[in-house]
Amino acid sequence: xxxxxxxxxxxxxxxxxxxxxxxxxxxxxxxxxxxxxxxxxxxxxxxxxxxxxxxxxxxxxxxxxxxxxxxxxxxxxxxxxxxxxxxxxxxxxxxxxxxxxxxxxxxxxxxxxxxxxxxxxxxxxxxxxxxxxxxxxxxxxxxxxxxxxxxxxxxxxxxxxxxxxxxxxxxxxxxxxxxxxxxxxxxxxxxxxxxxxxxxxxxxxxxxxxxxxxxxxxxxxxxxxxxxxxxxxxxxxxxxxxxxxxxxxxxxxxxxxxxxxxxxxxxxxxxxxxxxxxxxxxxxxxxxxxxxxxxxxxxxxxxxxxxxxxxxxxxxxxxxxxxxxx
Numbered sequence: 001x002x003x004x005x006x007x008x009x010x011x012x013x014x015x016x017x018x019x020x021x022x023x024x025x026x027x028x029x030x031x032x033x034x035x036x037x038x039x040x041x042x043x044x045x046x047x048x049x050x051x052x053x054x055x056x057x058x059x060x061x062x063x064x065x066x067x068x069x070x071x072x073x074x075x076x077x078x079x080x081x082x083x084x085x086x087x088x089x090x091x092x093x094x095x096x097x098x099x100x101x102x103x104x105x106x107x108x109x110x111x112x113x114x115x116x117x118x119x120x121x122x123x124x125x126x127x128x129x130x131x132x133x134x135x136x137x138x139x140x141x142x143x144x145x146x147x148x149x150x151x152x153x154x155x156x157x158x159x160x161x162x163x164x165x166x167x168x169x170x171x172x173x174x175x176x177x178x179x180x181x182x183x184x185x186x187x188x189x190x191x192x193x194x195x196x197x198x199x200x201x202x203x204x205x206x207x208x209x210x211x212x213x214x215x216x217x218x219x220x221x222x223x224x225x226x227x228x229x230x231x232x233x234x235x236x237x238x239x240x241x242x243x244x245x246x247x248x249x250x251x252x253x254x255x256x257x258x259x260x261x262x263x264x265x266x267x268x269x270x271x272x273x274x275x276x277x278x279x280x281x282x283x284x285x286x287x288x289x290x291x292x293x294x295x296x297x298x299x300x301x302x303x304x305x306x307x308x309x310x311x312x313x314x315x316x317x318x319x320x321x322x323x324x325x326x
């Protein structure tokens with residue numbers, strides 16, 4: 001990457017966050033102006049509530065504001081990947097666009113970065129009283145599952161609110177995996193990690209975008225991307241079922257010779273069918289999840305498709321398209 005005069009890039013994935021664009025920009029400017037040169041990069045993840053129009057007006061009025069708009073909703077992690085690829089700063093700060101993560105924490109993240117940490121994460125504390133119980137429980141379960149089954153350790157309360165040094169961002173951008181969970185992969189890289197505690201604020205406008213289905217999908221992606229332990233679990237499960245089956249064989253033999261008035265074989269057969277059927281379906285489900293991800297990787301489809309950026313609105317994007325045809 002060519003040398004950039006920008007000190008910081010603020011990356012904000014946004015999906016249906018039109019009411020929060022102006023308040024977030026005002027809060028970010030108040031915090032960033034004393035820190036150095038910066039850019040604010042929004043990733044519009046296929047919003048349908050006027051978020052793109054709000055970003056167009058903001059970029060036209062403020063040269064520090066940039067945006068990348070997707071053709072449709074590709075998901076939060078795809079938006080994060082796009083933000084890292086389009087950011088130009090020496091340090092990239094990822095923050096949600098809904099004002100639940102306080103922009104006032106940015107100077108503390110920068111302080112840790114200047115102290116030598118390549119990765120500085122925001123650590124939520126005391127969020128039991130401010131975060132809805134569903135989001136709180138699913139977040140804890142996700143962190144525990146990924147910590148238990150994955151190859152990286154993620155502390156409970158960790159969020160995608162983080163500062164990444166340019167060397168970390170370049171390393172992430174070189175990873176070509178179709179599915180990528182940012183909070184896991186940055187720890188997998190092995191760079192020094194610092195953390196800054198913060199209290200999460202309540203959402204003032206709009207509602208949460210994470211349904212139960214999306215939470216489960218994120219958890220499965222994080223586990224399947226960072227670990228093969230579920231496959232090993234399938235092997236141990238098969239061995240355990242085989243041991244239970246052997247026990248049922250012994251039980252059937254003993255019942256046949258020593259227990260009177262026993263309906264020969266019915267109980268053991270039904271138990272064996274139920275146990276083996278459940279185990280086989282579980283193992284097939286685990287293997288199928290990995291096979292499906294292998295298929296996605298071999299297809300080499302892009303993680304997202306860009307429909308528009310602020311450069312296109314200024315005419316620069318048209319110039320890039322027209323020039324090769326001349």
